[in-house]
Amino acid sequence: MSFQKRLQAKEFVVLAEMHTPKGVNISRLVNDARRIKGRVDAIVVPDMDNGIMRMNALAGGVLMQQQGVEAIIHLYCRDRNRMALQGDILAAHVLGIHNLLVVRGEEMSQGDHSEAKAVDDVDECGLLGAIGTLQKGKDMAGFDLDGAPTFFSGASLAPCADEAALEREVAFAAKKVAAGARWLLTPPVYDVARFAAFYERVKGLGVPVVPTVFLLKSLAIAQYIANSEPGANISDELIRRIRKSSDREQEGIHIAGETVAALKPMVQGVLVQTLGWEHKLPAILDVAGL
Amino acid sequence: MEYIKPFKRILLVGCNECVTVCAAGGRKEVGLLASGLHMAVLKSGATIEIREHTLERQCDPEYVEELVPMIDGVEAVMSMACGCGVQEIARRFKNKPVFPALNTKFMGASERQGVWSERCQGCGDCLLGMTGGICPIARCAKQLMNGPCGGSTGGHCEIGEDTDCAWALIWERLKALGQIERYVEITPAKDWRPGGGSGPRKIIREDLAE
Ligand code: SF4
Numbered sequence: 117m118s119f120q121k122r123l124q125a126k127e128f129v130v131l132a133e134m135h136t137p138k139g140v141n142i143s144r145l146v147n148d149a150r151r152i153k154g155r156v157d158a159i160v161v162p163d164m165d166n167g168i169m170r171m172n173a174l175a176g177g178v179l180m181q182q183q184g185v186e187a188i189i190h191l192y193c194r195d196r197n198r199m200a201l202q203g204d205i206l207a208a209h210v211l212g213i214h215n216l217l218v219v220r221g222e223e224m225s226q227g228d229h230s231e232a233k234a235v236d237d238v239d240e241c242g243l244l245g246a247i248g249t250l251q252k253g254k255d256m257a258g259f260d261l262d263g264a265p266t267f268f269s270g271a272s273l274a275p276c277a278d279e280a281a282l283e284r285e286v287a288f289a290a291k292k293v294a295a296g297a298r299w300l301l302t303p304p305v306y307d308v309a310r311f312a313a314f315y316e317r318v319k320g321l322g323v324p325v326v327p328t329v330f331l332l333k334s335l336a337i338a339q340y341i342a343n344s345e346p347g348a349n350i351s352d353e354l355i356r357r358i359r360k361s362s363d364r365e366q367e368g369i370h371i372a373g374e375t376v377a378a379l380k381p382m383v384q385g386v387l388v389q390t391l392g393w394e395h396k397l398p399a400i401l402d403v404a405g406l
Numbered sequence: 407m408e409y410i411k412p413f414k415r416i417l418l419v420g421c422n423e424c425v426t427v428c429a430a431g432g433r434k435e436v437g438l439l440a441s442g443l444h445m446a447v448l449k450s451g452a453t454i455e456i457r458e459h460t461l462e463r464q465c466d467p468e469y470v471e472e473l474v475p476m477i478d479g480v481e482a483v484m485s486m487a488c489g490c491g492v493q494e495i496a497r498r499f500k501n502k503p504v505f506p507a508l509n510t511k512f513m514g515a516s517e518r519q520g521v522w523s524e525r526c527q528g529c530g531d532c533l534l535g536m537t538g539g540i541c542p543i544a545r546c547a548k549q550l551m552n553g554p555c556g557g558s559t560g561g562h563c564e565i566g567e568d569t570d571c572a573w574a575l576i577w578e579r580l581k582a583l584g585q586i587e588r589y590v591e592i593t594p595a596k597d598w599r600p601g602g603g604s605g606p607r608k609i610i611r612e613d614l615a616e
């Protein structure tokens with residue numbers, strides 16, 4: 117069953133994330149996809165939204181589909197104007213990709229091409245609207261298309277450091293849903309109880325909400341996130357648990373797997389982010405009992 | 407410095423308007439820059455004569471005319487006005503090299519003594535009525551039209567702690583004004599043509615133009 121059908125049938129979906137290479141060596145990407153095939157419902161392929169120049173998500177998504185794994189590709193507004201975005205969206209449909217995830221782009225100055233000029237012709241709502249328009253057989257300028265694409269599109273939510281930001285983000289999420297997002301992806305969850313409170317606020321938006329579970333690969337990474345992202349909610353207890361462990365790598369896998377298992381009764385699916393450790397995905401899913 | 411190296415006699419022109427207010431190119435700064443340049447040139451083992459003059463306004467042809475008696479006596483002009491003033495002098499004096507002394511950054515307002523920040527990018531289709539009087543084009547690093555990008559923390563923009571997040575400001579202000587419905591309404595993709603997307607812009611007031 118496709119990702120869209122499973123979500124709509126209220127079945128639990130398991131997503132994994134795989135990055136395209138910075139270069140043309142695709143062997144790792146293809147091998148990782150082959151290894152995970154059958155254990156996930158779809159693979160999310162980010163584009164350059166994190167600010168690192170790499171092979172685009174469209175090609176990555178096509179490679180996934182060639183391995184028999186359904187792909188969800190990122191789309192964002194920093195690097196392409198409405199012409200380029202629409203062209204890519206049409207290309208994605210023709211190349212067999214049916215899932216788009218509209219995300220925010222990392223600020224250009226934070227990326228590896230910090231001198232580049234950002235485009236930002238449209239924003240996330242504008243892009244979701246454009247996808248909807250194309251599906252109705254028109255382009256953004258109102259001209260008829262020769263063949264309309266079909267997609268299942270989602271949008272992402274941002275981490276919120278305080279109540280004011282949360283309130284704003286929930287209102288913004290409602291706008292994205294109104295603009296055409298049919299599911300929402302949340303930032304990484306490290307504290308299931310706090311997530312439950314957040315989930316109460318967004319579940320009323322009328323679309324499935326899929327949280328992200330991020331593999332904490334080391335104590336340093338956990339500490340870094342805890343210090344630099346106030347909205348992440350990494351507790352001291354969690355840091356202590358990793359520090360005390362005799363096998364921190366294994367501990368991270370356990371934490372991720374347990375988080376997935378704890379979220380499962382509450383939500384419609386999870387995205388497991390392993391940032392380069394895609395070979396650990398099966399182990400995480402084993403812990404989660406999936 | 408590189409610009410004026412080849413010349414022995416230049417005219418340094420200030421402007422009494424905006425650049426005076428923001429202490430970048432008024433009479434006082436003209437004096438300061440002239441003596442600074444003098445010293446630097448002397449240090450390099452050369453000499454230069456720098457004549458100083460400050461116009462009421464450099465972006466209006468009437469005022470620029472004032473330079474006519476001075477222009478023949480110099481080899482080049484350095485302007486301390488914004489980019490508009492520099493170009494107006496270059497337009498008027500076709501055979502004189504004109505150099506900018508400032509790097510014109512933005513249209514802004516003073517936040518407090520000595521601090522200016524960008525407020526408007528002249529997008530030609532003002533959104534301030536929808537956004538509680540806070541501009542998302544000039545003040546949001548991503549020029550977002552509908553809401554914050556997610557990099558916003560504690561009211562700061564993700565580009566740095568010393569920049570307010572425009573969307574945090576907009577949200578707070580609309581809330582205070584009881585106009586949250588303005589936020590909820592989706593703003594469609596912007597038409598960038600009035601903002602310069604279709605080339606240099608011009609305003610002609612038929613009633614005033616000759
Ligand atoms: S919306 Fe446009 S015209 Fe209005 S303040 Fe912003 S940049 Fe200036």
Ligand code: SF4
Pocket residue numbers: 545546547548549550553554555556557558559562563564565570571572573574
């Ligand atoms: S943090 Fe706020 S001001 Fe900065 S880019 Fe994001 S939305 Fe715009």
